[in-house]
Amino acid sequence: MKYISTRGGIAPISFKDAVMMGLATDGGLLLPQVIPTLDDLTLARWRTLPYRDLAFEIISLFADDIPPEELKQLINRSYDRFTHPEITPLVAKDGVHILELFHGPTLAFKDVALQFLGNLFEYLLKERGEKMNIVGATSGDTGSAAIHGVRGKENISIFILHPHLKTSPVQALQMTTVTDDNVHNIAVTGTFDDCQNMVKGFFGDLEFKEKYSLGAVNSINWARVLAQVVYYFYASFRATGDPAEKVIFSVPTGNFGDIFAGYIAKRMGLNIDKLLLATNENNILTRFINDGDYSLGRVVSTVSPSMDIQVASNFERYLYYLFHENPDAVRRALESFGESGRMNFSLEQRRQVGELFLSRSVNQEETLKTIADFHNETGYLLDPHTAVGVRAAQDFTSRDIPLICLATAHPAKFDEAVVNATGVQPERPAVLDGIEGLPTRCELMENDPAAIRSFIQRHAI
Numbered sequence: 001m002k003y004i005s006t007r008g009g010i011a012p013i014s015f016k017d018a019v020m021m022g023l024a025t026d027g028g029l030l031l032p033q034v035i036p037t038l039d040d041l042t043l044a045r046w047r048t049l050p051y052r053d054l055a056f057e058i059i060s061l062f063a064d065d066i067p068p069e070e071l072k073q074l075i076n077r078s079y080d081r082f083t084h085p086e087i088t089p090l091v092a093k094d095g096v097h098i099l100e101l102f103h104g105p106t107l108a109f110k111d112v113a114l115q116f117l118g119n120l121f122e123y124l125l126k127e128r129g130e131k132m133n134i135v136g137a138t139s140g141d142t143g144s145a146a147i148h149g150v151r152g153k154e155n156i157s158i159f160i161l162h163p164h165l166k167t168s169p170v171q172a173l174q175m176t177t178v179t180d181d182n183v184h185n186i187a188v189t190g191t192f193d194d195c196q197n198m199v200k201g202f203f204g205d206l207e208f209k210e211k212y213s214l215g216a217v218n219s220i221n222w223a224r225v226l227a228q229v230v231y232y233f234y235a236s237f238r239a240t241g242d243p244a245e246k247v248i249f250s251v252p253t254g255n256f257g258d259i260f261a262g263y264i265a266k267r268m269g270l271n272i273d274k275l276l277l278a279t280n281e282n283n284i285l286t287r288f289i290n291d292g293d294y295s296l297g298r299v300v301s302t303v304s305p306s307m308d309i310q311v312a313s314n315f316e317r318y319l320y321y322l323f324h325e326n327p328d329a330v331r332r333a334l335e336s337f338g339e340s341g342r343m344n345f346s347l348e349q350r351r352q353v354g355e356l357f358l359s360r361s362v363n364q365e366e367t368l369k370t371i372a373d374f375h376n377e378t379g380y381l382l383d384p385h386t387a388v389g390v391r392a393a394q395d396f397t398s399r400d401i402p403l404i405c406l407a408t409a410h411p412a413k414f415d416e417a418v419v420n421a422t423g424v425q426p427e428r429p430a431v432l433d434g435i436e437g438l439p440t441r442c443e444l445m446e447n448d449p450a451a452i453r454s455f456i457q458r459h460a461i
């Protein structure tokens, strides 16, 4: 299996090289040259597999340059720290299926991919005799999932910048209580954008990037998308009685990463009827799907902060397929977006989008009301991100087709919104036990790129 760039500027590379490259060197995103499609026999055989075995079957189709026994071990280890035996269990509530993706160490779905990516990096770096310094900015979820993915690993250090006192207290503690030598938390007196701009600056300085082998863990890495494809299959097998039955997935979306994994599953032959893309007030993707209007708005802060995003970094991967795998068309569309802040689509393209995708934007008032109503009716607490997906789905429910809502975070992670909506304090999972009393390690620094660069230089491996 070879990988190519959405912008057509690189010669095909292997899976291993694609993982290490992250962003394609021509500025595009990496995709498999061919998406494997599955026959009915294979799908029937996969229906009963436990999560880890299913993950191995799916991932090995795309990672054929890692010996099967080693890949199996990497995958098995990646899910050891999940606290539920099914890894991503499906629970039925009030006529919908909730796919709980929050049983990993940081209580958000990003663990499913980042636990795997951390192991994969360690394996590849060792094989190549290389080292990597991961540098990233976070508003909360990605940073903690990345830190827990690489803590204590060989040949990797990680530097995560977060805005001081601007993440939730639990999110900050999930990062700063990780005191392994290879983990460096930097609390910046500034905003998330300040952090992100500094990180962009470090990666833009090619000499610095090369000298310190800077690596990224944002959702543009193909291995992250790949690990997420697995739970679409897993959930659909458990929600349906026979292979002919279709399902609808509702996916709370920010960067288009998670829902793009569903799109890949569909192309592989999974029986997905519709993918419902749910957004909060940051609704550029909803406007795209419903009106063909992909135009930049301003980012507003909401109770579902991990979806407060306007430019979805994984969207380019979908455009590549919408434009019939034509990299020139992708480049032209991105250029036009760069110049005018909007992209235009033909009627035929809009029809094609509408064949698979549905979308709904859910505001904060509706989100909180959904948390309250759902709790009243079922006794089950939704986190605000999940509630966006559940509310969006209520407009599209069909008695005939099972509906699966992706639960992207545990309610205890965003307990302020949950308490506001219901007056009920969510039960805290054991991973948070005593977290307030644990030792922490974190560098408090000014919003000063030169000082932070020098900190990275001093602590890089």
Ligand SMILES: *Cc1c(COP(=O)(O)O)cnc(C)c1O
Pocket: 108, 109, 110, 141, 142, 219, 252, 253, 254, 255, 256, 257, 258, 259, 306, 307, 385, 408, 409
């Ligand atoms: C990151 C995140 C999302 C959005 O996922 P994308 O892959 O960016 O679409 C939704 N919910 C939670 C809790 C998240 O952490």
